Amino acid sequence: MAEPLPDFRDWSHLAKGSADQRRAHAVLSRHLPFDRLAGFDSGLAGTFPIDIAIPGSDLDILVQADDPAGLAPLLDQQFGTEEGYARRLIQVADGPALVAGFTLDGLPVEIFVQAVPVERQTGWRHMVVEARLLALAPALRGEIRTLKLDGMKTEPAFAHLLGLAGDPYAALLLLERQGDTVLCDLLVRRRAAMPKKG
Numbered sequence: 001m002a003e004p005l006p007d008f009r010d011w012s013h014l015a016k017g018s019a020d021q022r023r024a025h026a027v028l029s030r031h032l033p034f035d036r037l038a039g040f041d042s043g044l045a046g047t048f049p050i051d052i053a054i055p056g057s058d059l060d061i062l063v064q065a066d067d068p069a070g071l072a073p074l075l076d077q078q079f080g081t082e083e084g085y086a087r088r089l090i091q092v093a094d095g096p097a098l099v100a101g102f103t104l105d106g107l108p109v110e111i112f113v114q115a116v117p118v119e120r121q122t123g124w125r126h127m128v129v130e131a132r133l134l135a136l137a138p139a140l141r142g143e144i145r146t147l148k149l150d151g152m153k154t155e156p157a158f159a160h161l162l163g164l165a166g167d168p169y170a171a172l173l174l175l176e177r178q179g180d181t182v183l184c185d186l187l188v189r190r191r192a193a194m195p196k197k198g
Contacts, residue, residue, distance in 0.1 A: 005131050008124075011044045017051060024048040024059055024107065031104045033061060033111070036078040040065055043118045047154060050131045052141055054148045058101075058110040062121050068098040068113040075100045075111060082109075094122070126155055126169070129176045133158065136180060137187045163190045 006013045014025035028034070034042055046060030047053040065071045069089055075098070079085055082102035090097050098113040114121055134141055140161060147157035159168030175183065 003135055005128070005135060006049070008045075008049050008127065008131075009043055011049065014048065020053045020057075021048055021051055024053070027059065027104050027107050033059075033079075033104075033109065037061075037063060037074075037111075040071070041118050043124065045121075045123045045127045050127060050134055052130075052134070052144050052148065052154065054145055056108065058108045059104075060123060061109065061111045062118045062123055063111060063113040064116065064118050064121075065098075065113050066115055068096050068115060071098055071113050075113075079111070092122075122169070122173070125176055126172055129172050130154070130158055132180070133162075133175075133183060133187070136183055140187075161190065162186060 011025065011028060014021040014028075016022075017025075028044070041064040043062050044059065045062050047057045048059060063071070072087060072089075075087055079100060079102055082104060085100065085102040087098060087100035090099055092114075094116055095114060098111075100111040100113075102109055112121070112123065118124055134144075140158075143161055144154070144157050147160065148154060152160065155172055156168040158164075159171050164171035175186075
């Protein structure tokens, strides 16, 4: 049975994690981006909370705001002087999103603002599914990192290792309502189907 997942709403667990996670914790503690977003629900998603970051990985901060575009002045005020700051409004499957990127102490940061609650945003949902898979099969972590270092994005890397067909982003979301038994069966079948090394 997999160990319980950390409370991803509380990023303090990064302080006791890997070197990458400890660096992320130090940057977040020094620059306090969540404090600078006070008044809006926000959370840390992406690769750092589940320890599959590689050089160049972003600290992904998800934010809920009823009017994403309306948050532009606040982001400009709070982060506009940070290195490389830029923002844009984009359209994604579940509505408009305001995206701001910049660097803190050499670590890329991306703030992603939607009208969707943080825990229902696609980035958060992907992270939780991936965390469950890693908890059930910790050896996947190294394989995922290797694929990412070779240039593959996170969700396609998981889909590749699991043998998921079709759009990797949609395929991963189909797993979120499955119990651990189904996920374990998928992992075992995929492992059995992979060519033996040596």
